[in-house]
Amino acid sequence: MAHAPQIRIPAVYMRGGTSKGVFFRLQDLPEAAQVPGEARDNFLLSVIGSPDPDARHGDDMRGATSGAIETVIVSRSARPGHDVDCLFGQVHVGASFVDWSGDCGNLSAAAGAFAIGSGLIHRERLPRSGIVNVRIWQANIGKTIVVRIPVTHGQAQETDDVELEFIDPVVEVKGSGSAMFPTGKLVDELDVPGIGSLPATLVNAGVPTIFVNVTDIGYTGTEVQEAINDDPKALALFESVRAEGAARMGLIAPAEEVASSKHAPIVAFVAAPADYVSSSGQRIAAGDIDLVARILSMGKLHHAVMDTVAAAIGSAAAIHGTVVSQAANGDKREVRIGHPSGTLLVGGDVRRIGGEWIVIKTMMRQSVRVLMEGHVGVPDQTV
Known part of the structure; x- marks a missing residue:
């Protein structure tokens, strides 16, 4: 009988603040998953082991404490004034559903360190020692996040908290524009x-x-x-x-x-x-x-x-x-x-x-730590 093969995709499992997520470089994803759509969603569902209606988490990267598990896709940015683009997907545990509508700021802190460690930041931007301001374009909400990462010998350090700044964090909402208070009222x-x-x-x-x-x-x-x-x-x-x-x-x-x-x-x-x-x-x-x-x-x-x-x-x-x-x-x-x-x-x-x-x-300030790096195995959907 034929046995379905798995493919191995480079990934890093990281904690940012109190959140944990699986991080990928866009260029490392299967070709079909490098663009938005069903193939990308199916890839992430396979990584997480969803749907899992009983929420037993027997085939996923971790046991979830809410109804979803976080995934993050990072790529070098072509947007002026930014280092990387960051796309956040919440994979629903109980259904075949990936929510792309929001951001996880905790993991945005981790995205700065991931960008340095995965070679997405140009080497000339990294001092031997000091602080690097990683400017992230948060693609889900269309906003800029600046993460200040301590660096020693050109490597991101995880012994100190990182600082985050959400620049102009008011998001565009259909039907009410970009007002901080969409109804015009404080209450x-x-x-x-x-x-x-x-x-x-x-x-x-x-x-x-x-x-x-x-x-x-x-x-x-x-x-x-x-x-x-x-x-x-x-x-x-x-x-x-x-x-x-x-x-x-x-x-x-x-x-x-x-x-x-x-x-x-x-x-x-x-x-x-x-x-x-x-x-x-x-x-x-x-x-x-x-x-x-x-x-x-x-x-x-x-x-x-x-x-x-x-x-x-x-x-x-x-x-x-x-x-x-x-x-x-x-x-x-x-x-x-x-x-x-x-x-x-x-x-x-x-x-x-x-x-x-x-x-x-x-x-605000958040802690960041790499928990594991290597490869995740997913079924080869091309065969």
């Missing part, structure tokens, strides 16, 4: 089935995000993943919030179409600072943070706060009257976020120009 009243009127701040910075104060619907904001992900009623409730917010933002019409994009918009629930214990057992004191935040990604409570959502939090926290600034007890240029895995400090440079709120940039 909207969403009509959510089973809840009624729910105050929400709808923001387009980093990734389209729906902010609600979770105490308005009976939660605390310090919930662990199991408290939400093991409760179908809670998941359905937050999906209803997401559907109503997405329709109000002009992302979908009607709201029932929200299922076509599992990634965006993101639902983020916030609340005033409170003591809690992180997923690693660390005790987080209310006095050490400005607010607590939890986000739902791909239909599940995330184990941390993605950098793109942190950019939205940092932007909204700097503007008096938003749901986020209310939870933080006042507008702040820097905000300390308490999330399930620990804390994150994010800054927002936000200004009001000509009657419109403009986000110049948001800033």
Whole structure:
């Protein structure tokens, strides 16, 4: 009998912040997968071992803590003023679905180090020792991210955190243009089935995000993943919030179409600072943070706060009257976020120009580490 062969594709498995992903150079992908389309999606589905309806993760790169596993494709950029293009795909675990609608800022930090280590940065740009500013064109959202990578002997170092700047992180949203607040309001009243009127701040910075104060619907904001992900009623409730917010933002019409994009918009629930214990057992004191935040990604409570959502939090926290600034007890240029895995400090440079709120940039720091490099095996789809 004939046995189906596998092909071996160079890949690096990396951590950026609290996220992990499989990184590829575009030039290393099978020829058919080097362009967007079904072949690329099928390739990534094969890498991850999806669909996996039971979420047992028996044939994938890692066990997922949400409904998706991250993949990143990086290539040398032809765009002026940029070093590399970065494309982020969330591979859904339970279905044959790759979501290209958003970005993972955590892995954007790792993309800078990957670009250096994989030879995508010209050697003349690398000092013997110092800091290299890797300018990334984030192709999913059409934005620039600057990652400052420490370099020793021309090699990216992983012993220090890297700095990230999201330049002009407000994203274009169909139906509402590129406004930071797509409805023109700092707070909207969403009509959510089973809840009624729910105050929400709808923001387009980093990734389209729906902010609600979770105490308005009976939660605390310090919930662990199991408290939400093991409760179908809670998941359905937050999906209803997401559907109503997405329709109000002009992302979908009607709201029932929200299922076509599992990634965006993101639902983020916030609340005033409170003591809690992180997923690693660390005790987080209310006095050490400005607010607590939890986000739902791909239909599940995330184990941390993605950098793109942190950019939205940092932007909204700097503007008096938003749901986020209310939870933080006042507008702040820097905000300390308490999330399930620990804390994150994010800054927002936000200004009001000509009657419109403009986000110049948001800033944060993340850790980066190469976990494994080599090859991934996938079935040869050409035979």
